[in-house]
Amino acid sequence: MSSEIAERLGLAVWVKDLKAARSLGRIGNIHYVSKRLKYVFMYIDGRKADQMIRRIERMHFVSRVERSLRRELATEFNQPSP
Structure with missing residues (x-):
């Protein structure tokens, strides 16, 4: 049995x-629902x-899907960038 952590991707739907x-919720884990911004x-x-x-995207109630850009953001802040 492997204890591998699954790679996950955040989506704004x-x-x-x-x-x-x-x-x-049947497709993934719902983290937050904004009622005001839908x-x-x-x-x-x-x-x-x-x-x-x-x-x-094929679901009738979805207007657009955006991928999270968190992986592309720099997370090291203590070293000056060249």
Whole structure:
């Protein structure tokens, strides 16, 4: 048995209907739901990301899907950049 941590990817899913957006929980882990701005922030399996994003975009209540850019951000702040 391997204790490997699964790579996960954060997604912001902009929705038209918040009630229908609850069904996104079957695809990944819902982390936050904004009622005012009508979006859901969720995590999905990073290895199947492209397949899952296409599946989410086809849902009738989804207006757009944005990937999290957290991996691209610099997290080392104590060293000056060249």
